[in-house]
Amino acid sequence: MTNNIIEVHNLSKNYQVTNRSNGTLGAIKSLFKPDKRVIRAVKSLEFSISAGESVGFIGQNGAGKTTTIKMLTGTLFPSSGYSVVNGFDPIERKKEFKKSIAVVMGNRSQLFPDLTPRDYLQLLKSIYEIDGKVFESTVARIAKLLKIENKLDVQTRKLSLGERMKVEFLAGVVIQPKILFLDEPTIGLDVIAKRDIRKFIVQLNREEGITIFLTSHDMEDISTICNRLIIVNKGSIIWDGETDKLLNKFGRDKYISFTKSEFFEISKINQKVVDQDQATITIKVPKNEVDKTLSYLNKEQEGSNFKIHNLKLDDVIFELFSKGY
Template identity: 40%
Template sequence: MENMIEVKELRKEFKSHSSRSGLKGAFRDLFTRNYKVVPAVNDISFTVKSGEMVGYIGENGAGKSTSIKMLTGILTPTSGMVKVNGMDPHKEREQFVRSIGVVFGQRSQLWWDIAVQESFRLLKKVYNVPDDVYNVHMNHVIESLDIAPLLDKPVRKLSLGQRMRCELAAALLHNPPLLFLDEPTIGLDVLVKLKIRAFLKEMNEKYNTTILLTTHDLTDIEALCERVIMLDKGKIIYDGKLVNLRSNWGEGKQIEFQFADLTMTKERLMPLLAEFEAVWTPGDRNNVWVANVRNDEQIISNVIGRVLAAYKIIDLKVHEMSIEDIIRNIYEEGITNG
């Protein structure tokens, strides 16, 4: 299986203005400015094979957007090598953009004041898609995403969920071998998310479409991706199978307690389980608290017994640690790739 994306020691630096302190410093800044070089992406290397669906994740400021912009040819790297679909995204930009699809959750590629189908026809001309290919492919896309009733509507009259389905259809209009998705389900309801996920799986299976997915919604990652690349401070701290995250760092359990006392606080709970090194986090309601503990039968039994003896409980549940909590632990503990 050939590589769709090849990245080697990719680096992007930005100049940042550093202000001097005090009135005298501000006056000097008018004539001469101090700058410092800040690496947003710090010598990262990875490959993505054709047909892979990869989750590209990290906290805000980790370097995701900057590296995606280099992969799509928007930004020029400071140093390093990047090849996408056999091309240099920046140097061969005109040919390159015809081989990719891009969906940014906060930006639209559709024309705001014209009907959706007119936007599709304009994009068809831009990508030089033959009529017969367009008709067969887009009929399938329109049916799969259930957007036929939206084609006559101007984009500005669509809801967010309707617009994102149309944006996805537009990105795949020319059936590109590679699709970049940046927060494609942000702000969408559950039913729309499920429809988009099912469609992406179908496109991957039918056309072997390679997908690089950037999102803060980790349920999207779990539903679509077997592999994740995790960034922190411009560096890759994990690159591997999603299942290994759980097996290596998700060995804990989450014990969810619903207390009769609606005013329960973390301060009251912490001394109760200090010896078990439990970490308390608030649940989805005021009287629900979650104890994160090691996956040890004796510890779990003691934690439940200690809490039941101290407070009145309405409900009790034991869960596997969520992917969100596993990733939060990785960031907090500073685990490096290995």
């Protein structure tokens, strides 16, 4: 018997779009003889997630992350393939399925501005038929963890962005889901709010056993919360494995960043350039060549303000994309 709480088999999603020409004649032509093309947002995804895992599903903009979440939660129908989420086919959108999942999106609120958080939570209690004692206990416990006990009776529109996001998490968890889908949950938040939410998600996963499926462009979210990464590029998976293994795979190098001097010449850089703009540049250097490289750059007067840092997750992902995986 499988312990997989999410199974994805050959899952694909295509969108048909119409190319429209400029001007009146172009509009008329598009009306009677539309020029259509197909965009493959997700291409034959294949993966499984065990109950209790904390998985980061990441990639560049347009990689198909949000589309995949929408298919796994029954919001979108796949063009081909299928998925099984907590034993259900999301397409059928059964009541039991909807009770078993929660979705929190950082750029889309489910709250009602004119209601207080407590009013909205009471609404969820009725919709999801939650036992009264269990409901009150869960609200009190999670509100305390999120440090919003004194915000539950404040009109939602009067809360800060960070406070509203914490209420979103409370609303997601109060229904006691088996799986928590998170799409950019810390976007726009300040450092303190991000820290609190990351700590809460990690604790939720470890103590409650809730499966976490997270998409984010914030690498601190990913590295703090996720033990496993599924990286997608142009709708296809290019990496699926433990976060630590990915870091170790690319952990033989260091990165040197510095400010370019007036004598800077790119032709003198004999190491791989990772990133640069008009003022600064970052190069990748094998660990055993760092001192030699710094000495050379100083001698050639290539720059100043040299900074050496270890591999970071966003550096790794950049490497994967640049190699065309």
